[in-house]
Every structure is written in structure tokens, then in C-alpha cells.
Amino acid sequence: MLVYVLPGTLETREADLDLLWEAGATGLEERAGMVRAYFPARAELPAPVADGEWREEADQDWQSEFKRTLRPVRAGRVTIVPPWLREEVEPGRISLVIEPGMAFGTGHHETTRLAVEALSGLNLAELGPNGTGARVLDVGTGSGVLAIAAVLLGARIAVGIDIDPITIPIADENAEINGVQERVLFLEGALGEVSVRFNERGVMAYDVVIANLYAELHDLLAGEYAALLSRQGGVVILTGILTTKLPLVRDALNREGFTDARETLDGEWALVIARA
Ligand code: SAM
Numbered sequence: 001m002l003v004y005v006l007p008g009t010l011e012t013r014e015a016d017l018d019l020l021w022e023a024g025a026t027g028l029e030e031r032a033g034m035v036r037a038y039f040p041a042r043a044e045l046p047a048p049v050a051d052g053e054w055r056e057e058a059d060q061d062w063q064s065e066f067k068r069t070l071r072p073v074r075a076g077r078v079t080i081v082p083p084w085l086r087e088e089v090e091p092g093r094i095s096l097v098i099e100p101g102m103a104f105g106t107g108h109h110e111t112t113r114l115a116v117e118a119l120s121g122l123n124l125a126e127l128g129p130n131g132t133g134a135r136v137l138d139v140g141t142g143s144g145v146l147a148i149a150a151v152l153l154g155a156r157i158a159v160g161i162d163i164d165p166i167t168i169p170i171a172d173e174n175a176e177i178n179g180v181q182e183r184v185l186f187l188e189g190a191l192g193e194v195s196v197r198f199n200e201r202g203v204m205a206y207d208v209v210i211a212n213l214y215a216e217l218h219d220l221l222a223g224e225y226a227a228l229l230s231r232q233g234g235v236v237i238l239t240g241i242l243t244t245k246l247p248l249v250r251d252a253l254n255r256e257g258f259t260d261a262r263e264t265l266d267g268e269w270a271l272v273i274a275r276a
Helices: 013-022 062-069 085-086 110-120 145-151 168-179 215-228 243-255
Strands: 003-005 027-030 033-038 053-056 071-074 076-081 094-097 133-137 157-162 184-187 208-212 235-242 259-266 268-274
Touching: 013 027, 027 076, 062 208, 071 110, 076 085, 076 110, 085 094, 094 145, 094 235, 110 145, 110 208, 110 235, 110 259, 110 268, 133 145, 133 215, 145 157, 145 168, 145 184, 145 208, 157 168, 208 215, 215 243, 235 243, 243 259, 243 268
Parallel strands: 076 094, 133 157, 133 208, 157 184, 208 235
Antiparallel strands: 003 033, 003 053, 027 033, 071 076, 235 268, 259 268
16 A cells, blocks of 8 residues: 655645545555555655655554444443443443444444433333233344344343344344344344234233434334334334434424433433333
């Protein structure tokens, strides 16, 4: 990899950046007080940018670089970590190991964190029929992070569904890494298509429906959430909601008869928890 390194920052060298692009740079970045311009081949450079030097550097393994920068994420009683950081989870906290990959849900997004915090605030081990543990439905499961978190936090079972087929083997693998594969089930499909209704009279009542999607989809699916939730203490947890779109979700929950709605905000993101 060929890099042309100049003294200064992107700000102090702003006037020179166009010259680098024009000379054929394919990328620019600032590192340790130096501007680095990536070139496919050495180029003639005009006088204002002639104070740098050419360097041949070993190709960077961007995936390893990305992995190196990942840090544990604390959310409620849970710490979410990639497999190589599991030793960093402090004693007394629940460790949730997620292999970062193609599916959304490493814990680093505000909405995933808000959702795990909300699960952590429920007594999942004592919800459900006769207090035997909650039955949780995770809509848009991605890496499986929320379904797995629910089971680690005491839920009896969790079903995760996702329209993206790529997510299902990833979620299955994450369940196995966390040793909860007997208590989670991942299914491909959208709510309504997937057979998430079993049991008594063809309907399995869930104690918790959790969904990290987006406001417009929550509006469309709110009736389904209500139909799938137990009337005895059923809870819906919705996130992926931009704060500007909260009114849409509030109206949908009111329309479907949900009560006691509470909102938590993190920057531009919101989570709403309500009772069926
Ligand atoms: N649950 C994970 C989390 O909280 O980090 C992943 C959430 S990610 C923002 C949303 C996921 O929902 C994606 O994996 C996407 O494929 C899935 N999705 C989008 N629309 C869906 C739908 N109508 N039904 C089921 N899954 C859907």
C-alpha cells in the first residue's frame, strides 16, 4: 500500500487537499498529527504539497483493525462482548457474547443498548404462566442479541424472527456460543408470515414482544403485537424509533389499547415500553 504522508492535519492542510485528489489520491485520512494520502502509484505532486514523503506500508487488515477497536458494551445487568473479550466481563455481570459479523446487533448501537436495558429492567424469570419465566418474541432479531439477552436474563424461551435469511445461521451460532440454543428459536420471515402462533387455541401468548425496527413499521405491526401478547402482564418494548417519530408510535399504541407507555431517550433514538 502506497501512502504519501504530509505534516499537519486535515484542517491545517485543507487548502492542499484538492491538490492531492487531483494528483490521483484515492483516500485521505489524518493520523497522529499527519495527513495520509493513499495512492495507487507514485504521482508528480505540485509545490504546495511537496513537503511530504512516500511510504510503502504493509496492507492493513481492516477487519482486524475494526475488531481491535470493539469494546465491551454495558447495558443494564448485561455486558455484551465479542468472543475475544469475554474475560473482560466483571464478576457479577451477565456476559452476552456476540460474534460481530454481517447481522445488526453487536450492542454498539444505541437502540440495541436501550433494548437490552429495558429487558434487564423486567423480572423475566418470574413473568409467564405461574411465574415460570417469560415467553419472549423478538421481531427483527438480527444477530439474535435481544432474544439471547432475554434468555440469559431469565426468560423461559425466546423466539427471534427476521426477514433477512442471512441472520438466522448467525443468530443460531450466537445462541450456541452463549449456551442457550435449547431455549431460543430463530425463524426466517416477517411477523404474520412466520408461525409464531402455537399452543392453546392456535395462539401462543407471549409475555414480552420486543422489536428494534423503525417507527413506521411499529405503526403497521402494533395490532399484531397486541394480538400476540398475553393480557396478563404482557409487555411490548419498541425501539429503532427516531425521537421525531415518537408521536406515530404513541398513536399506534393508544389505538391498539396499550397502556402505561414509558419512553427512554438516547440522543436521537427512543425506546417505548407499554403494557398490553
Ligand atoms: N434485534 C437486533 C438489535 O436490536 O440489535 C437487530 C435490529 S436491526 C435494527 C433490525 C432487523 O430487523 C434487521 O435484521 C432486519 O433484517 C429486520 N427486519 C426488518 N424488517 C422486518 C420485518 N418486517 N420483519 C422481521 N424482521 C425485519
